[in-house]
Amino acid sequence: MTLKMGVVGTGAIGREHIERITKRISGAEIVALSDIHQENAEQIIRDFKLDAQFFATDAELIAADVDAVIVSSWGPAHEETVLKAIEAGKYVFCEKPLATTAEGCKRIIDAEMKQGKRLLQVGFMRRYDAGYQMLKQALDAKEIGEPLMLSCQHFNPQVDENYTTDMAVVDTLIHEIDVLHWLVDDDYESIQVFYPKQTKNKLSHLKDPQIVHLVTKSGISIHAEIFVNCGYAYDIQCRVVGEDGILSLPEVSSLGIRKDAKRSENLLMDWKKRFMDAYDNEFNAFINAIEKTGSPSYPTAWDGYVAAVTADAGVKAQQSGEVEKIDLPETPDFYRI
Amino acid sequence: MTLKMGVVGTGAIGREHIERITKRISGAEIVALSDIHQENAEQIIRDFKLDAQFFATDAELIAADVDAVIVSSWGPAHEETVLKAIEAGKYVFCEKPLATTAEGCKRIIDAEMKQGKRLLQVGFMRRYDAGYQMLKQALDAKEIGEPLMLSCQHFNPQVDENYTTDMAVVDTLIHEIDVLHWLVDDDYESIQVFYPKQTKNKLSHLKDPQIVHLVTKSGISIHAEIFVNCGYAYDIQCRVVGEDGILSLPEVSSLGIRKDAKRSENLLMDWKKRFMDAYDNEFNAFINAIEKTGSPSYPTAWDGYVAAVTADAGVKAQQSGEVEKIDLPETPDFYRI
Amino acid sequence: MTLKMGVVGTGAIGREHIERITKRISGAEIVALSDIHQENAEQIIRDFKLDAQFFATDAELIAADVDAVIVSSWGPAHEETVLKAIEAGKYVFCEKPLATTAEGCKRIIDAEMKQGKRLLQVGFMRRYDAGYQMLKQALDAKEIGEPLMLSCQHFNPQVDENYTTDMAVVDTLIHEIDVLHWLVDDDYESIQVFYPKQTKNKLSHLKDPQIVHLVTKSGISIHAEIFVNCGYAYDIQCRVVGEDGILSLPEVSSLGIRKDAKRSENLLMDWKKRFMDAYDNEFNAFINAIEKTGSPSYPTAWDGYVAAVTADAGVKAQQSGEVEKIDLPETPDFYRI
Amino acid sequence: MTLKMGVVGTGAIGREHIERITKRISGAEIVALSDIHQENAEQIIRDFKLDAQFFATDAELIAADVDAVIVSSWGPAHEETVLKAIEAGKYVFCEKPLATTAEGCKRIIDAEMKQGKRLLQVGFMRRYDAGYQMLKQALDAKEIGEPLMLSCQHFNPQVDENYTTDMAVVDTLIHEIDVLHWLVDDDYESIQVFYPKQTKNKLSHLKDPQIVHLVTKSGISIHAEIFVNCGYAYDIQCRVVGEDGILSLPEVSSLGIRKDAKRSENLLMDWKKRFMDAYDNEFNAFINAIEKTGSPSYPTAWDGYVAAVTADAGVKAQQSGEVEKIDLPETPDFYRI
Structure with a gap:
């Protein structure tokens, strides 16, 4: 077919x-x-x-x-x-x-x-990245016991002048918002935003970097650094501290280089290369799930809703400086897959 | 089409x-x-x-x-x-x-x-592995100057009783034979085989491990370790020493794990997983090259011939213990792509 | 002498x-x-x-x-x-x-x-650890521009029943308190403590892990995870995000091991081994500084005072859950070395 | 005393x-x-x-x-x-x-x-390097079973015009000669020298790089690359393939750096820094062994003799291109410690 x-x-x-x-x-x-x-x-x-x-x-x-x-x-x-x-x-x-x-x-x-019946799949591709999938699999297998603390970094080399402070949440953090609650199989409870010392390499209208503190219903603490003028690379990291150890996303695959008094591996400057395979995989999943089950795969419309509600609270938290509650009903059975 | x-x-x-x-x-x-x-x-x-x-x-x-x-x-x-x-x-x-x-x-x-016109492509998939392609690209760009010495490791966890000593050359090393001369854009001149101390984890009829020493026409020295009962993993490595530095194949992508008094990353036990993407890529290249140029891509029949001649000399070297010449005519223009 | x-x-x-x-x-x-x-x-x-x-x-x-x-x-x-x-x-x-x-x-x-004249040196040995010294040198040389965000981890495999919640600040975090303000050459402004999801591997009277958020006068944000029943290792980490890149403490030196389907390096279980050289170095510095200048080296009594004031605010923050101010006068010239 | x-x-x-x-x-x-x-x-x-x-x-x-x-x-x-x-x-x-x-x-x-009674200790300091000691300890504990193949690299950034081809053996390789037979607790049997493609970054009178192939009495194969104009670093490596896995010398301890589209760690340019602690340790061992046992520690005069005999055969091998036997009597009991 x-x-x-x-x-x-x-x-x-x-x-x-x-x-x-x-x-x-x-x-x-x-x-x-x-x-x-x-x-x-x-x-x-x-x-x-x-x-x-x-x-x-x-x-x-x-x-x-x-x-x-x-x-x-x-x-x-x-x-x-x-x-x-x-x-x-x-x-x-x-x-x-x-x-x-x-x-x-x-x-x-x-x-x-x-x-x-479910008809829709949302294009949050990170769930289809091989690294996040390994992380999910290891967490589900309780390889480090229960997850307790996450720390993430979402760094871009540079953004243009159209990028505004709220986009750090609604455009950038949105990917962590989607992938992290899936990763730990938990719902968000609250969000807070801090502004640390600001980089000189940014336009004056923008807050950069920003630190986001998310807490899940079971108490897992998520520390996310958003830094969109970090200069050095497009660099996505995710580290989960569990009761028995730590798991981290794989580094981007790269040659080992020993040269000029350094041993090094290259990082990406272009975000498009980072999740290229994940984009392919999300469409494969869409097509195959429809063929097999009559409905597409995740993320569902509910996940899209979770992201929107969390991002709204995040933007509010950017402005208030306070801990903002994230009000979400239980996931309906219709959306549990 | x-x-x-x-x-x-x-x-x-x-x-x-x-x-x-x-x-x-x-x-x-x-x-x-x-x-x-x-x-x-x-x-x-x-x-x-x-x-x-x-x-x-x-x-x-x-x-x-x-x-x-x-x-x-x-x-x-x-x-x-x-x-x-x-x-x-x-x-x-x-x-x-x-x-x-x-x-x-x-x-x-x-x-x-x-x-x-060229009609044939041989299924040596390593040339389509992302790691070898990065290595080729960096060597072609002279990132470490001229290559001088290569060292490779082709390790399998275990082989069954049908695996014989000559297969270390004709079945195992054959992949290095194909990919390495392409990598350094040079032809082989000679081959020698050494038998170091043997592992206890092998059947009595087999020589394991084996060390192969290949030399190219320009004098590049290749040290290849073949170890098909290494036990710990399917582990392919390639390291090129050049005039200005060293390049190594990327490690297999894996989660960072800190657990049980170790920081570790997983290796593969199953060889099929190692070059899965490379197999896809070689067929993509076959199909796309035919569409674009009317002929398939590399490796060509000539490369298949180079592999066969080199493997023959390698089997002879296994038996003689001597340096065996590899007699190959110049690559015909017909096969230069 | x-x-x-x-x-x-x-x-x-x-x-x-x-x-x-x-x-x-x-x-x-x-x-x-x-x-x-x-x-x-x-x-x-x-x-x-x-x-x-x-x-x-x-x-x-x-x-x-x-x-x-x-x-x-x-x-x-x-x-x-x-x-x-x-x-x-x-x-x-x-x-x-x-x-x-x-x-x-x-x-x-x-x-x-x-x-x-200065007569006293306090035994905070981390400043004499080779890793922290490399970090200090690189930060002073502005290798990553201005530091903006720090994240640290102070993990112990296990503590005994005498270890109480406040000791996470006054005994454990105290080392980060001393070494970090020296590292970024800045004073603390405030401290906050969060309790993430708690580990099952702890006694009931104890909060573990704990997350501490320190802010310096110039706005540098410090995220410190204290986890004293982490099980897997004594594991000290420090990562500094600057305007132009990231610097991290070296990993503990260890053999590279490829075995049992893993590539790994050993971590320490015993904290005494981690800073053994640093203890030697702090005494060498004490003795040599007295010989050369007539006064010992750092950390000074003022640094001891800074640690005490900050730890007091930290314990208050553990109890209040609020951001607690750290009230410190300017460092007197007498203590600037 | x-x-x-x-x-x-x-x-x-x-x-x-x-x-x-x-x-x-x-x-x-x-x-x-x-x-x-x-x-x-x-x-x-x-x-x-x-x-x-x-x-x-x-x-x-x-x-x-x-x-x-x-x-x-x-x-x-x-x-x-x-x-x-x-x-x-x-x-x-x-x-x-x-x-x-x-x-x-x-x-x-x-x-x-x-x-x-033994009165003499020779100044081969590598045996006192923390990395080689970890390697020795792990090999003695049979962590990877019996050692089968070693590969080593002894690279210097540059040598001056007084450095001659034979010095690659008598001045440079001499350190590997001493440390490797101690590491695997075996005696040398033969040595061969190959000249791979030569670097442009050398004076015309010098062969550089050189590859040395040593075989021990039990058949362990040692592949050593000597490259004294490698340009990029003073870089010492040692990797031991055993029946159950691989062990490698630790990398030189260095900050983790993420900057300029690279993640990197610094290598040394100055050989003096590499074994500084080993020099201290060899004198500590000399002094403490005399105090405790009335004789100094290893390497003994016998080890000095082994190095001399092996280096002589190595120089001969440089000239002949052949496998040269290394004739050594059994280690006298007097020198077994």
């Missing part, structure tokens, strides 16, 4: 997903595209020699002969397209954010539950 | 290639199978829901509507199937060995040159 | 210092001992074949022909002996704590300043 | 040993010096404020009130001074080489055996 997919939004990330599905992944084909810039979509059809049709609107694309819709348009447009696709009973792969507000995410959850 | 492929030999490795092409790789499909065990081939057709036809003989399969033939039968059968496919002008992906004798490889080369 | 030293308190640590000075260090000799257990002191004289005299009281020992006094008695007795020695104009090497209260430390400072 | 020591030869290394004994080590004092440059010796007496006497000849110094003689003169002068000291029944610490010929070493052995 080959899954027929339509893509709504053919900008940079949409294009990458199209290339992924066309060139590197089996089991799906791109049959429909929609974009506000028609010429953009048509260029992609030519570039990848797609046997695909252009639609002027998301509604028309959803109504066409497609099994699944990839939503990779501008963030604020996600919710509406997702809702239309769900109502039409189509599978959805939605790039983050699921919606720009927690309420929007909630509306999607309600629509999906009304359909009676 | 989708490459129509036929598979001759559907044992363990044939089955893996079929899964690879069907499940993980774009641009090709399996349309024909041949095997001396018909039920085996038909089971695979059912397992992977292939739209493929069974043929009783390689000749019939080659004559059918296939663009390319995967030769994954028993080693001694390779040469004949390859020659038939080349004569029919079909592309060939031939598992190692290309042929069991240097003369057989030479016959394949002659047949291919007669066709006027 | 050989420094004549008297030791007040010949228990475990006193005995080690005596062995150190007698067996491994040049420039000083033990000529006098005092202890409430006379037989203990006399046993040491015999064991190390010392040409040394026993004194029943610290006052008599100080009055004797000694240049310097090592105070290694029970913590609550330190202040009184130190004050007597300073009043007698003798050099003092005082084991931590300098005094059990900030007021006691202040009295020692006043006494020393009255003498017009 | 304080060992009274006289130093014959107060050049660079003599001066270092004097500083070592005076400033960093207990249990010995320098009471006598002899040098062909009297002013040199007298300068040292002033610099270190020694209570020591100058003697015009080694004979006079040996005849004076000294317990032990440090021989740190010019290599060719060693034998004569050593023989005089042994005949006088004095302890001797002799810098390498013990003598410049195997015959010279043999004469020293005969003289020492005639005295009826």
Whole structure:
């Protein structure tokens, strides 16, 4: 069975997903595209020699002969397209954010539950990174007993002037928010943000670095450093202290070099290279889970909602300097997979 | 364009290639199978829901509507199937060995040159391993100047009683033989084999470990340790000393663990996991190169011939204890890619 | 010149210092001992074949022909002996704590300043650890620009039932308190303590692990994990994030081991081995600084006072759960070295 | 008891040993010096404020009130001074080489055996390096079963024009020669030298790098790379493959650095820093062993002889290109410690 997919939004990330599905992944084909810039979509059809049709609107694309819709348009447009696709009973792969507000995410959850089966997968790719998967597997196997304290680092070499203080939470930390509660199989309880000494290598409107302190319902403490002008590398780290030891994400694979009075290994400067395989894996999981179970894989719409509610509390915490509660109901059974 | 492929030999490795092409790789499909065990081939057709036809003989399969033939039968059968496919002008992906004798490889080369274009790629997958590719790239960029000395280790946890002393060269070292001359872009000049102190963990008929000393035409010295009952892991290492520094293959990616008075990272016990991505990559390269250039990628039939001649000298060196010359003509321009 | 030293308190640590000075260090000799257990002191004289005299009281020992006094008695007795020695104009090497209260430390400072020159060095040995010294040197050289965030781990395999929650600050964290403000050349501003999820491997009266958040006057944020029943090792780590990169303490030197499907290096279980060289170095510094400058080296009595004030605020923070201010006057010029 | 020591030869290394004994080590004092440059010796007496006497000849110094003689003169002068000291029944610490010929070493052995007890220790310091000691301990404990293959690297950044091809064996490899047979508790059987591709960064008269292949009596194979113009560092490595795993010397302790798109640790450029502690330890062992047992520690005169015989065969192998036998009698019981 080959899954027929339509893509709504053919900008940079949409294009990458199209290339992924066309060139590197089996089991799906791109049959429909929609974009506000028609010429953009048509260029992609030519570039990848797609046997695909252009639609002027998301509604028309959803109504066409497609099994699944990839939503990779501008963030604020996600919710509406997702809702239309769900109502039409189509599978959805939605790039983050699921919606720009927690309420929007909630509306999607309600629509999906009304359909009676899970149709949607959110594009938080870290869960499909080989390193995080090893970490998850080792934690689940209780290799270090119960996890007690996590420390993470999300460092970017540099950001441009459009990057604002709140984006440290809603764009950057959002990946840790999604992956960490999955990793320790726990829900968040509270969040606090500290501003340590600031780097000289930043624009004046921005707070950088920032330290985020998350606490889970069972009391696990998460210390996350967000530093988006660190200069030296795109460097993602995650370390879990458990009752019997410590586990850390693998370093990025690199040659051993002994040269110039140093032994060294190269780090990445470009974030795109870090999770390239994870992007492939999340689509493989989407396609295979639909084939096997009739529903896509995780992260679910509920995970998208958790991320939105936590990020909202995080932005509030950035402003208040206080410990902010994260109010989340229990995960519905519908979303337990 | 989708490459129509036929598979001759559907044992363990044939089955893996079929899964690879069907499940993980774009641009090709399996349309024909041949095997001396018909039920085996038909089971695979059912397992992977292939739209493929069974043929009783390689000749019939080659004559059918296939663009390319995967030769994954028993080693001694390779040469004949390859020659038939080349004569029919079909592309060939031939598992190692290309042929069991240097003369057989030479016959394949002659047949291919007669066709006027390269049709064949040999299944030495290491050249497609990300680590070796980083190493090649760094060497080509002269990051450590000219390479002067290499040291390699090819360790297996254990071998069974069918493994004989000569297999250390023709089955195990053969991968180093192929990848190393490519890595340093040089030809071999001589080979010598030493038997150091032997492990107690081996059967009496076997020499283990063995040390191989290869020298290239430009004088690069290669020290390779073959140890197939090392017990502790499947552990492949490669270290290149150059005029300005040292480069080493990356370690296998693994969690950092601090536990039980140790900091550690896991090694692999199963060789299949080590080069899994490399196998995918070699087929991607085969398919994409044919699409782009009309010929497959490396390693070429010439590389298969180099491996066979070098392995022959290696087996002679195992017996003589002497430095054995490796007699190879210049690489024909036809095979320079 | 050989420094004549008297030791007040010949228990475990006193005995080690005596062995150190007698067996491994040049420039000083033990000529006098005092202890409430006379037989203990006399046993040491015999064991190390010392040409040394026993004194029943610290006052008599100080009055004797000694240049310097090592105070290694029970913590609550330190202040009184130190004050007597300073009043007698003798050099003092005082084991931590300098005094059990900030007021006691202040009295020692006043006494020393009255003498017009520094006479005392406190036994915080970490500043003499080769790793911390490399870190200090690199930070002073601005190799990573300004330090912004520190994270530390102070892990012990296990503590006995006498270890109480406040000791996490006054006995364990106290070493980080001393070494970190020296490392970043800054003063503390505030301290907060969090209790993450607790380990099952602890006695019920104890909070373990604990997370301490210190902030310096310039805003540097310090995240310190204290975990005294971590089980797996005595493991001290320190990582400094600066504007241009990250520096970390070296790992403990250990063989590389590839065995049992792991590559590993051993960690220490015994804290005594970790800072053995640092203990030697602090005494070398004491002796050499006196010879060269007429005063001992750092840490000074002021550093002892800083540690006491900070630890007091830390204990308050353990109880309040709030951010507690650390009130410290400017370092007097008298103590700037 | 304080060992009274006289130093014959107060050049660079003599001066270092004097500083070592005076400033960093207990249990010995320098009471006598002899040098062909009297002013040199007298300068040292002033610099270190020694209570020591100058003697015009080694004979006079040996005849004076000294317990032990440090021989740190010019290599060719060693034998004569050593023989005089042994005949006088004095302890001797002799810098390498013990003598410049195997015959010279043999004469020293005969003289020492005639005295009826060991009096001499040779200055091969590597055996006292913490890393080699850990390796020795682990090998003796059979942590990796029987050792089968060793590979070593002895790299210097650069040598000056006085360095000749034979010095790769007699000055550089000599340290591996001494430490490796001790490490595996075995005797050498043969040696062969290969010249791989040569570096452009060397003077024309020199062979560099060189590869040495040593085999022990039990068949252990040793692959040693000597590269004295490697440019990038002073880098000593040793890796032992055993029946159950691999052990490697620890890396030099260094800060972890993440900066400029690299994670790195610094290597040493200056060889003096690499074995500084080992030099201290060898003198501590000399002094303590004499105090405890009446004889110094290892390496013994016999070890000096083994090194000389092996180096002679090595130089022959450099010239012949052949496998050269190393003819050594059994270690006399007199020298088994």
